[in-house]
Amino acid sequence: xxxxxxxxxxxxxxxxxxxxxxxxxxxxxxxxxxxxxxxxxxxxxxxxxxxxxxxxxxxxxxxxxxxxxxxxxxxxxxxxxxxxxxxxxxxxxxxxxxxxxxxxxxxxxxxxxxxxxxxxxxxxxxxxxxxxxxxxxxxxxxxxxxxxxxxxxxxxxxxxxxxxxxxxxxxxxxxxxxxxxxxxxxxxxxxxxxxxxxxxxxxxxxxxxxxxxxxxxxxxxxxxxxxxxxxx
Amino acid sequence: xxxxxxxxxxxxxxxxxxxxxxxxxxxxxxxxxxxxxxxxxxxxxxxxxxxxxxxxxxxxxxxxxxxxxxxxxxxxxxxxxxxxxxxxxxxxxxxxxxxxxxxxxxxxxxxxxxxxxxxxxxxxxxxxxxxxxxxxxxxxxxxxxxxxxxxxxxxxxxxxxxxxxxxxxxxxxxxxxxxxxxxxxxxxxxxxxxxxxxxxxxxxxxxxxxxxxxxxxxxxxxxxxxxxxxxxxxxxxxxxxxxxxxxxxxxxxxxxxxxxxxxxxxxxxxxxxxxxxxxxxxxxxxxxxxxxxxxxxxxxxxxxxxxxxxx
Ligand SMILES: Nc1ncnc2c1ncn2[C@@H]1O[C@H](COP(=O)(O)OP(=O)(O)OP(=O)(O)O)[C@@H](O)[C@H]1O
Ligand SMILES: [Mg+2]
Numbered sequence: 001x002x003x004x005x006x007x008x009x010x011x012x013x014x015x016x017x018x019x020x021x022x023x024x025x026x027x028x029x030x031x032x033x034x035x036x037x038x039x040x041x042x043x044x045x046x047x048x049x050x051x052x053x054x055x056x057x058x059x060x061x062x063x064x065x066x067x068x069x070x071x072x073x074x075x076x077x078x079x080x081x082x083x084x085x086x087x088x089x090x091x092x093x094x095x096x097x098x099x100x101x102x103x104x105x106x107x108x109x110x111x112x113x114x115x116x117x118x119x120x121x122x123x124x125x126x127x128x129x130x131x132x133x134x135x136x137x138x139x140x141x142x143x144x145x146x147x148x149x150x151x152x153x154x155x156x157x158x159x160x161x162x163x164x165x166x167x168x169x170x171x172x173x174x175x176x177x178x179x180x181x182x183x184x185x186x187x188x189x190x191x192x193x194x195x196x197x198x199x200x201x202x203x204x205x206x207x208x209x210x211x212x213x214x215x216x217x218x219x220x221x222x223x224x225x226x227x228x229x230x231x232x
Numbered sequence: 233x234x235x236x237x238x239x240x241x242x243x244x245x246x247x248x249x250x251x252x253x254x255x256x257x258x259x260x261x262x263x264x265x266x267x268x269x270x271x272x273x274x275x276x277x278x279x280x281x282x283x284x285x286x287x288x289x290x291x292x293x294x295x296x297x298x299x300x301x302x303x304x305x306x307x308x309x310x311x312x313x314x315x316x317x318x319x320x321x322x323x324x325x326x327x328x329x330x331x332x333x334x335x336x337x338x339x340x341x342x343x344x345x346x347x348x349x350x351x352x353x354x355x356x357x358x359x360x361x362x363x364x365x366x367x368x369x370x371x372x373x374x375x376x377x378x379x380x381x382x383x384x385x386x387x388x389x390x391x392x393x394x395x396x397x398x399x400x401x402x403x404x405x406x407x408x409x410x411x412x413x414x415x416x417x418x419x420x421x422x423x424x425x426x427x428x429x430x431x432x433x434x435x436x437x438x439x440x441x442x443x444x445x446x447x448x449x450x451x452x453x454x455x456x457x458x459x460x461x462x463x464x465x466x467x468x469x470x471x472x473x474x475x476x477x478x479x480x481x482x483x484x485x486x487x488x489x490x491x492x493x494x495x496x497x498x499x500x501x502x503x504x505x506x507x508x509x510x511x512x513x514x515x516x517x518x519x520x521x522x523x524x525x526x527x528x529x530x531x532x533x534x535x536x537x538x539x540x541x542x543x
Contacts, residue, residue, distance in 0.1 A: 049453060050453070050543060051453050051543060052543055053543055071458075071540075075455050075456075075457055076455070077455075078452075078453060078454065078455035079454075079455030080455075081455075083453070083454075089446070089450050091251060091252075091447055091450070093252075093253040093256070094251065098251075102251065102451075102454065103454055103455075105251070106451065106454055106455055106456045106457075106460060107455075
């Protein structure tokens with residue numbers, strides 16, 4: 001479904017933030033992306049959701065070579081990807097409801113369907129009573145749940161979440177991980193960037209480990225432990 | 233206690249119109265004002281060019297096929313002729329001209345009419361018999377072209393070489409050149425108005441795009457088609473322009489009504505019974521439509537240009 005071959009990324013004329021990234025994500029897989037702060041997790045995510053073009057290497061998404069496609073052909077690919085941004089990127093002047101409804105409106109779904117789906121999901125993430133509230137007046141955790149709801153509302157084929165549990169207490173964190181797990185069982189491919197070792201351990205999915213711009217795939221085990229043990 | 237305003241704080245109000253807060257954008261008022269001003273000027277320029285057009289048409293249609301023959305009251309040697317002789321000559325020339333197929337009719341101006349013409353210069357109390365009066369023939373033609381005029385002139389000069397043909401061509405040409413220049417100026421003003429409007433709208437849209445760059449980029453990343461984003465800016469520009477141009481046209485119509493009221497007789501004398509006809513009215517009220525089209529097109533073009541730079 002996603003294939004990176006010798007992908008490199010640099011910002012402007014700076015040093016390579018990512019170098020020689022090689023990995024493949026199979027449809028329906030569930031990966032954690034982990035690594036120290038500044039390792040390039042967010043940067044790698046942005047390459048996957050087509051927020052940036054790599055400075056070198058080959059990116060294949062949904063069977064298509066990204067660099068061969070023209071702008072128009074990228075639209076349907078983007079519509080199949082849901083993203084929870086590390087900084088949420090909610091639209092501050094839109095209500096919680098309208099923020100979550102955005103992907104459906106972009107897809108041109110009828111308002112009635114949007115109404116039902118959005119309200120149901122907002123209830124599910126525990127914000128059923130805040131549909132009309134504007135994001136800037138919400139707590140960090142509430143905003144994060146809005147961001148997650150927005151990312152999953154259109155049932156994406158690929159879900160990327162950058163530190164989706166950073167501001168959440170353990171209970172709601174696990175609840176959301178459970179949501180991700182359910183989506184994964186329904187066929188959604190999932191990549192979650194996180195520092196939360198408890199969650200990684202509990203769910204036991206393979207890890208993509210980024211360290212100073214390089215990536216290796218790790219089977220479900222405590223990578224920090226390994227680092228301490230001096231494995232790499 | 234909560235006031236109504238307190239409760240509204242932080243709560244989305246009303247129905248969502250845009251994904252981007254364009255309807256609350258700052259500077260919209262200024263753009264509306266600018267567009268209404270531009271439309272107002274366009275109304276005035278257009279109206280002026282309509283009036284000029286009507287004037288020109290009137291003058292040309294009235295005068296083009298007319299010429300005046302003047303038979304001076306003196307012969308080639310400068311000897312004053314008796315009035316009787318002048319009258320005979322005048323009658324001869326009128327008769328000769330009438331025979332030409334290009335001539336529709338001829339009219340010899342009588343003494344009273346000539347007196348009327350000269351009285352502003354000479355005063356009413358001049359005794360006509362005392363001064364030598366020229367003969368004047370007003371000639372209406374079926375067609376006017378240089379060849380015919382030449383033939384007619386020769387005919388007249390055969391009878392008396394001192395006679396002069398006044399075709400009104402010279403001053404008419406001056407007048408036409410003047411109204412032409414005015415119409416050209418009006419057209420240039422309209423063009424400048426158009427360019428200014430396009431520039432203003434493009435500038436406003438570009439600054440809105442810059443202001444909401446992060447949001448626009450987000451929509452783009454979520455898979456919004458260019459059209460989805462463009463339409464929001466287009467609708468925004470369209471609404472502003474509709475408001476502004478409607479205001480402008482109304483103000484223009486008001487001012488024109490006012491002008492025609494206060495200038496009443498003068499205007500009528502200058503431009504006999506000129507009224508805006510249906511076509512003119514349609515053109516004037518089409519202005520907002522044209523302005524909106526220009527504006528929407530500009531907004532669309534501007535947004536697409538910015539979007540093209542996104543990954
Ligand atoms: N827009 C940018 N322009 C220039 N450099 C950037 C930009 N974004 C990130 N970087 C740099 O790229 C490197 C990787 O950043 P990135 O945000 O991908 O790390 P991260 O793994 O997500 O970190 P964290 O765990 O703190 O979120 C950092 O050194 C950062 O300074
Ligand atoms: Mg990050």
